[in-house]
Amino acid sequence: MKYTLLAMLGIYTFMNAGAQSVQLQKIKNHNHQNSSALLKEFVDFISIPNLASDSTSIRRNAFHIMSLMNKRGIGNVQLLNATAKGVPPSVYGEVITPGAKTTLIFYAHYDGQPVNAAQWAEGLEPFTPKLYTSAIDKGGSPVSLPETNAYDPEWRLYARSASDDKAGVFAILQAYSALVKSGIKPTCNIKFFFEGEEEAGSQHLGEILEKHNQLLQSDLWIMCDGPVHQSGKKQIAFGVRGDAGLELTVYASTRPLHSGHYGNWAPNPALLLAKLLASMKDENGRVTVQGFYDDVIPLTISESEALKNVPSVDEQMKKELRLNSVEMPGKSLSEAINLPSLNINGFQSGNVGKLASNQIPTYATAVIDLRLVLGNDWQRQQNKVIDHIKSQGYFVIDHDPTDNERIEHDKKLIKVIAGKFGYNAQRTSMDIPIVNKVIMAVQTTTPDKIVLQPTMGGSLPLYLFEKHLKAKTISVPIANHDNNQHAENENIRLKNLFEGIETMAAIMMIK
Amino acid sequence: MKYTLLAMLGIYTFMNAGAQSVQLQKIKNHNHQNSSALLKEFVDFISIPNLASDSTSIRRNAFHIMSLMNKRGIGNVQLLNATAKGVPPSVYGEVITPGAKTTLIFYAHYDGQPVNAAQWAEGLEPFTPKLYTSAIDKGGSPVSLPETNAYDPEWRLYARSASDDKAGVFAILQAYSALVKSGIKPTCNIKFFFEGEEEAGSQHLGEILEKHNQLLQSDLWIMCDGPVHQSGKKQIAFGVRGDAGLELTVYASTRPLHSGHYGNWAPNPALLLAKLLASMKDENGRVTVQGFYDDVIPLTISESEALKNVPSVDEQMKKELRLNSVEMPGKSLSEAINLPSLNINGFQSGNVGKLASNQIPTYATAVIDLRLVLGNDWQRQQNKVIDHIKSQGYFVIDHDPTDNERIEHDKKLIKVIAGKFGYNAQRTSMDIPIVNKVIMAVQTTTPDKIVLQPTMGGSLPLYLFEKHLKAKTISVPIANHDNNQHAENENIRLKNLFEGIETMAAIMMIK
Structure with missing residues (x-):
């Protein structure tokens, strides 16, 4: 299969560049001629707070999506609920095309x-969306939502989930809407599935998929989540990394102590935790946890070949992020995301800044995030880290310590909360006919050769789709890469939002 | 001089045990018979917020102290101001005793x-004092302020500065009041000096002392700050450690990054800072900063001898704090506080707990506290740590980095804010006649042999008194050792407050 897919892509692009452009142009025109209303509708959607644990707001989001579906004439709209109460529901809808032999199901998450x-x-x-002329850290200034159908594609809309992943939900719904309004008939059956607890670890997704196994059958899932390639090119990812979390809390004295009267006699939990975390990586950024890189299934020939063709963005990204070095010297970003990783998400002990005081804190907490590649088992990966912690002289408990637990061992004491809802990585073969059709469809939307990524750095619980539905999945992300997803100042660049709608529409038109 | 002081102390105790007890008993009776009003007056005092940077509240405290002095008939009451505006003033007052040859000046701080x-x-x-039947973490429950003159000495009053150091201010003022009300004439001139920016580093204390050099002359300063010995015995400390702070901020990417898309490629500032801090101490808790233990002036024979006689509280404190080990195995608490130290006061990067998200933070900050012993220079000690940071591959700046600074070196980037108002350690000889008199006076208040500490673990800017006034200082602390000073849930045990008043009164009666 060596070179086949990439060669095909080149030929197809050449052959079909003109063929779909009329339909695509209609879609593009429709969106641009209705951009004011479109943006307003999107702003209303991202104004609704959407933390998965906030069950009232989450249901408001779900109902809101149902009404957006109804408005677009999507059928069989319903909430797919888990058995337990208060679980964010998934929102489902479908468009059955008479005579169609192919069923695509589009995924995004709204939490x-x-x-x-x-x-x-x-x-x-976070939940009062605001439009800026460009990225705020590049000097963007506020601008009102346009009352006319004129906008600058470089404008950015700031809000939580503006890109991750309400942009996905909205692009899919708007793509279908634009198709219909432009008088284009879909060529396949289209299903819609919007999850509500992806950012909380998709704890009930498996149950929901299992329960609605028949309803959710398809030829391919199109996962619309994450950013396009840093080069600005559109990309398709054929897999995602798995994910598992660990929260570590090191305990010291039961009460905070004066750093003068007890400093360097009483153990300092911030120092203990710093030493523990420092022990997890060597000077070359390699994780030193025993067996951490074992179990990894190597890339196939097609995947290795695709990886070689991914444009290098290392220098661009270092410049953009003002980095003069990388964590693993000599490893490219592409190589790094094809390895399991260990990242410190947060570290907190005592106080800094204006609240700092001369004390020895009573505890120190860190949250670490493990990303997994194909072959890793998420719980085995967590256990490797826990074994490492034990090897550093710690007694590990899973709860706040009792007075006795603090002293009944001669070991240092740590609470380790192993996230209960991790999941494994997943990869779909690049060499399946329906997958090839989607690649070609996305390629029709852009003159630049699209990037084919064997895996994305980020995670989605795609293995659940394989497990419960025997389904195939690929990811077609649309957000700008510098969208600050998962952090403060999350945003979507309007160009990405509009092009994302076109990408989704092109996929809906595959034959 | 070997053994002389300790031997003297034994003889003196035996000879004078009865002599002062009548006067002391009067003082004690007076306080107990007026305990309700006394506690109410103290509660009013500690209800006033007293952060040194809150200049409005600080002045309220100063005026409040002036009124307490006036009420007690203390003369020449005045604020001693620094030149700059908004600096917390020191509060001064005096009682001149006709014919007295000795002048004692009592120090405490009200911030x-x-x-x-x-x-x-x-x-x-913090500023709504509440009384509990015992320490909250030992099961104490709330109790109203007594309306009658009955109280349990084990009760604890919780509030910021309840012990550190408004207890000191109040004990000194109340001691004088009790003396007068009991019809006892002071035997020496008594001066009062209450500082208002000790916890903010005593930045203007030197200036104030210099400006009022004549007014502040004395034979000895009695510093009432800090806790009694952990054994519960009263103690006198002849020196304090110096103190200097450093705030370290390690920078990575200019914007927070998704831990999946960039984890283990982009540097993680929390890991970098963890590694840096970990590099500062070895497995035996010894500071590895080059030259950190140099410059230390050894203890004199008297001091070494006194140190040997300090009761060991290591096992008691380990039990009390639920510690199964100490930071420097084999080193006792007494030994530890006679060494320079390095403590992490706080560490913060990203978020933990409910706010945790899968991101690579943009920076990580830690505050570290250096305690110094005689011979260390505070700025030299800071510089040793900064040199260590440089030796770990960092480029050190003293401000938030510009975009260019982030990349113009191939080094890791750190902002180091070296606290500008550190100070050196100080020690007063135990063998001075006036010092001996105070030791004897304190000894009359208790049947237990008092603890003589060559140095306290905590810090006070005592070298300033030496420098600007050529003055001698000793510390006579009164608070319970488990007072949570500098941290949450600060408290004073009533027994310590009342005994502290007696201690101060006994010193005012030396001949």
Whole structure:
């Protein structure tokens, strides 16, 4: 199969560049001629708070999506609920095309990452979307939502989930809407599936998929989540990394101590945790946890070949992020995301800044994130880290310590909360006919050769689709790469939103 | 001089045990017979917020102290101001005793450490003092302020500065009041000096001392700050450690990054800072910063001898704090506080707990506290740590980095804010006649042999008194050792407050 797919892509692009452009142009025109209403509708959607644990707001989002579906004439609209109460429902809808032999199902998620509003830039609030002339850190200034159908594609809309992943939900719904309004008939059956607890670990997704196994049958899932390639080129990813979390809390004295009277006699939990975390990686950024890189299934020939063709963005990204070095010297970003990883998401002990005081804190906490590649088992990966912690002289418990637990061992004491809802990585073969059709369809939307990524750095619980539905999945992301997803100042560049709608529409037109 | 002081102390105790007891008993009776009013007056005092940077509240405290002095008939009451505006003033007052040949000046500070109210126990607020039947973490429950003159000495009053150091200010003022009310004439001139920016580094203390050099002359300064010995015995400390702070901020990417898309490619500032801090101490808790233990002036024979006689509290404290080990195995608490130290006060990067998200933070900050012993220079000690940071591959700046600074070196980037108002350690000889008199006076208040500490673990800017006034200083602390000073849930045990008043009164009666 060596070179076949990439060669095909070149030929197809050449042959079909003109063929779909009339239909695509109609879609593009429709969106641009209705951009004011379109943006307003999107802003209303991202104004609804969407933390998965906030069950009231989550249901407001779900109902809102149902009404957007109804408005577009999508059928069989319903909530797919888990058995337990308060679980964010998935939202389903479908369009059955008479005579169609292919069924595509489009996925995006409508819940978002937690927000720490205090960390957002002045003038921004996570759920009060605001439009800026460009990225704020590049000098963008506020601009009103346009009353006419004129906008600058470089404008950015700031809000939690503006890109991750309400942009996905909206692009899919708007793509279908544009298709219909432009008088284009879909060529396949289209199903819609919007998850509500992806950022909380998709704890009930498996149950929902299993329960609605028949309803959710398809030839291919199109996962619309994550950013396009940093080069600005559109990309398709054939896999995702798995994900698992660990929260570590090191305990010391039961009460905070004066750093003068007890400093360097009483153990300092921040130092203990710093030493523990420092022990997890060597000077070359390699994780030193025993067996951490074992179990990894190597890339296939097609995948290796595709990886070689991924444009290098290392120098561009270093410049953009003002980095003079990388964590693993000599490893490219592409290589790095094809390895399991260990990242510190947060570290907190005592106080800094104005609240700092001369004390020895009573505990120190860190949250670490493990990303997994094909072959890793998420719980085995967590256990490797826990074994490493034990090897560093720690007694590991899974709860706040009792007075006795603090002293009954001669070991250091740590609470390890192993996230219960991790999941494994997943990869779909690049060499399946329906997958090839989607690649070709996306290629029709852009003159640039699209990037084919064997795996994305980010995670989605795609293995669940394989497990419960025997389904195939590929990811077609649309957001700008510098969207600050998962952090403060999340945003979507309007060019990406509009092009994302076109990408989704092109996929809906495959034959 | 070997053994002389300790031997003297034994003889003196035996000879004078009866002599002062009548006067002391009067003082004790007076306080107990007026305990309700006394406690109410103290509660009013500690209800006033007292962060040194809060200039409005600080002046309220100063005026409040002036009124307490006036009420007690203390003369020449005045604020001693620095030249710059908004600096917390020191409060001065004096009682001149006709014919007295000795002048004692009593020091305490009325400002307090910053508070993070969210960290205080439920039901407690830093500036709403509350009385409990015992320590909250030992099962104490709330109790009203007594309307009668009955109280339990084990009761604890919770509030910021309840012990550090408004207890000192109040004990000194109340001691004089009790003396007068009991019809006892002071035997020496008594001066009062209450500082208002000790917890903010005593930045203007030198200037104030210099400006009022004549007014502040004395034979000895009695510094009332800090806790009694952990054994519960009263103690006198002849020196304090110096103190200097450093705030370290490691920078990585200019914007927060998704841990999946960039984890283990982009540097993680929390890991970098963890590794840096970990590099500062070896597995035996010894600071690895080059030359860190140089410059230390050894203890004199008297001091070494006194140190040997300090009761060991290591096992008691380990039990009390639920520690199964100490940072420097084999080193006792007494030994540890006679060494320079390095402590992490706080560490913060990204978020933990409910706000945790899968991101690579943009920076990580730690505050470290250096304690110094005689011979260390505070700025030299800071520079040793900065040199260590440089040796770990960092480029050090003293401000938020510009875009260019982030990349113009091939080094890791750190901002180091070296606290500008550190100070050196100080020690007063134990063998001076006036010092001996104070030792004897304190000894009359207790049947237990008092503890003589060559140095306290904590810090006070005592070298300034030596420098600007050529003055001698000793510390006579009164607070319970488990007072949570500098942290949440600060408290004073009533027994310590009342005994502290007696101690101060006994010193005012030396001949």
